[in-house]
Amino acid sequence: MAVSFDRERLGPLKDTVAVVGVGETDYGADYRGAGGKAMAKGEVRYDSYTLASRALKRALDDAGLKKDEIDGLCTGPTLSSERACELWGMNPRWSGSGDAAQCIIEAAMAINCGLCTTVALVYGNAQRSMDTAYGGSRVTGGGITSYFYYAPWGLTSQGALYALLFQRHKLLYGTTDEQLGAIAVAFRKHACMNPNAVMQKPITIEDYMKAPYVAEPLRLFDYCLINDGGVAIILRRADMAKDCRQTPVMVSGFGWSEENVDATQLRPRLKDFYHTAHREVAAQVYPMAGVGPKDIDVFATYDSFSVHLLASLEGFGFCKEGEGGPFVQNGRIEIGGELPCNTSGGMLSESYMQSWNHQPELVRQLRGGLGQRQVQGAEVAQYVHDVAGKCKSIIYTKGG
Amino acid sequence: MATPRPIRSMDPYAEQFWAYTQKKEFRLQKCCDCGKFRWPPGPTCDKCLSDEFEWAAMGGQGKVLSWTTFRRGYFPEYPAPHTVIVLELDEGPLFVAYPVDMEVADLREGMTLSLRWTDGQDKYGEYNLPVFGPVSS
Numbered sequence: 001m002a003v004s005f006d007r008e009r010l011g012p013l014k015d016t017v018a019v020v021g022v023g024e025t026d027y028g029a030d031y032r033g034a035g036g037k038a039m040a041k042g043e044v045r046y047d048s049y050t051l052a053s054r055a056l057k058r059a060l061d062d063a064g065l066k067k068d069e070i071d072g073l074c075t076g077p078t079l080s081s082e083r084a085c086e087l088w089g090m091n092p093r094w095s096g097s098g099d100a101a102q103c104i105i106e107a108a109m110a111i112n113c114g115l116c117t118t119v120a121l122v123y124g125n126a127q128r129s130m131d132t133a134y135g136g137s138r139v140t141g142g143g144i145t146s147y148f149y150y151a152p153w154g155l156t157s158q159g160a161l162y163a164l165l166f167q168r169h170k171l172l173y174g175t176t177d178e179q180l181g182a183i184a185v186a187f188r189k190h191a192c193m194n195p196n197a198v199m200q201k202p203i204t205i206e207d208y209m210k211a212p213y214v215a216e217p218l219r220l221f222d223y224c225l226i227n228d229g230g231v232a233i234i235l236r237r238a239d240m241a242k243d244c245r246q247t248p249v250m251v252s253g254f255g256w257s258e259e260n261v262d263a264t265q266l267r268p269r270l271k272d273f274y275h276t277a278h279r280e281v282a283a284q285v286y287p288m289a290g291v292g293p294k295d296i297d298v299f300a301t302y303d304s305f306s307v308h309l310l311a312s313l314e315g316f317g318f319c320k321e322g323e324g325g326p327f328v329q330n331g332r333i334e335i336g337g338e339l340p341c342n343t344s345g346g347m348l349s350e351s352y353m354q355s356w357n358h359q360p361e362l363v364r365q366l367r368g369g370l371g372q373r374q375v376q377g378a379e380v381a382q383y384v385h386d387v388a389g390k391c392k393s394i395i396y397t398k399g400g
Numbered sequence: 401m402a403t404p405r406p407i408r409s410m411d412p413y414a415e416q417f418w419a420y421t422q423k424k425e426f427r428l429q430k431c432c433d434c435g436k437f438r439w440p441p442g443p444t445c446d447k448c449l450s451d452e453f454e455w456a457a458m459g460g461q462g463k464v465l466s467w468t469t470f471r472r473g474y475f476p477e478y479p480a481p482h483t484v485i486v487l488e489l490d491e492g493p494l495f496v497a498y499p500v501d502m503e504v505a506d507l508r509e510g511m512t513l514s515l516r517w518t519d520g521q522d523k524y525g526e527y528n529l530p531v532f533g534p535v536s537s
């Protein structure tokens with residue numbers, strides 16, 4: 001079942017769809033609130049539709065499109081497509097749902113099949129307002145494949161599952177806490193160059209090491225934020241993209257592979273670090289885009305926990321298996337380094353938008369003009385979605 | 401009264417697993433057609449889709465793959481610090497449990513641990529929880 005690149009069918013889809021608009025809410029300002037004080041969990045300011053609507057309006061304005069030019073809609077998991085369409089007065093010819101990478105791949109297929117020409121991908125999550133729980137006794141379900149299954153033994157939370165992964169990495173390869181800490185420190189440095197990021201105070205490796213453990217060996221700064229926000233992305237058939245306000249960014253490659261066998265047992269997580277799925281996605285996304293890891297100017301990975309980056313860098317061939325620890329040190333993953341990663345600050349320090357906020361950041365890096373945060377000469381950007389073995393990747397390139 | 405624990409996920413197959421624990425029997429489903437063990441319990445063999453299975457008795461030994469220590473309390477029943485381990489059972493499946501009769505500092509990658517039982521209860525009733533400790537000499 002190994003994924004290989006279908007040159008005949010996927011090859012022609014390269015650059016057929018462009019990102020023409022992106023919009024996000026004011027993560028930092030919303031988090032800090034009017035008084036400049038961080039909002040408490042459960043202090044209701046928004047619902048998910050408020051945030052999604054605001055992001056959609058901004059993405060349309062960014063693209064210079066009217067809402068009636070949207071003929072396809074993809075919604076993130078917190079939104080009902082039916083309610084979103086009613087709220088926004090849309091009668092799309094096609095709709096889909098999922099995480100950001102899944103929606104981009106689905107929308108690219110729908111556009112290429114002629115089902116629609118211009119798709120809005122919209123996400124909103126009022127998780128701080130709603131005090132969403134990601135572990136413990138307030139989580140009452142999630143199905144057999146969730147950490148919920150292990151509650152009788154006291155195992156709970158995605159964070160603990162990634163702590164088990166990092167502990168295994170430490171045991172096998174001797175990876176150190178200081179090496180992992182370089183990731184949180186780099187992403188925070190990036191957030192401090194991003195006025196829209198929630199976190200604006202730099203941290204040092206000493207701050208990282210002094211911070212309390214949550215699920216050891218993961219510490220506070222290895223965990224993503226819990227904040228409110230919304231993201232929207234407008235994808236359009238490439239030949240129609242020139243009508244839009246911004247320089248288009250092309251969707252040049254995509255790949256998808258899942259590793260679900262014995263997943264609740266944690267086998268792919270602890271015995272493979274999900275590398276089988278990484279390798280299969282790499283075998284599709286790179287040849288489709290006509291680039292390799294060495295050509296990537298800006299990289300972003302799903303980072304609900306810092307350790308995602310180690311696994312994806314190794315799995316996609318940026319370094320050898322087990323060498324992620326030394327790889328992320330000495331500024332290599334920082335802006336100005338060899339492979340700038342999660343340049344917005346990511347989900348650790350910009351905003352926890354469950355993969356959605358990475359897409360506008362990569363698009364903006366390719367458009368250029370981000371000031372001190374700009375990766376100089378950025379032409380090829382890669383997003384890796386690596387969530388519990390559901391792996392996807394998108395490669396974006398600068399359009400003409 | 402048995403020790404209260406966070407609630408189990410229950411379905412017709414999990415029910416059978418936990419029923420065996422009342423007799424302190426540690427049994428996992430084994431496919432009658434291809435022999436693959438499965439965990440968590442379920443209706444079908446993921447390797448061959450057969451629905452014929454037996455509840456095979458496990459030897460009760462496994463090697464430590466990884467562990468994590470909760471430094472923040474998530475369940476009132478498990479105040480921090482609480483350590484959870486993942487073992488690779490001799491029969492093949494990986495199994496989540498927690499270590500007993502040993503210090504967390506003495507955990508090592510690949511060390512063999514063996515089955516112990518501790519009591520538990522939730523809204524589905526009383527049961528015994530499989531946990532793991534040092535191999536007795």
Ligand SMILES: [Zn+2]
Nearest residue numbers: 431434445448
């Ligand atoms: Zn079978």
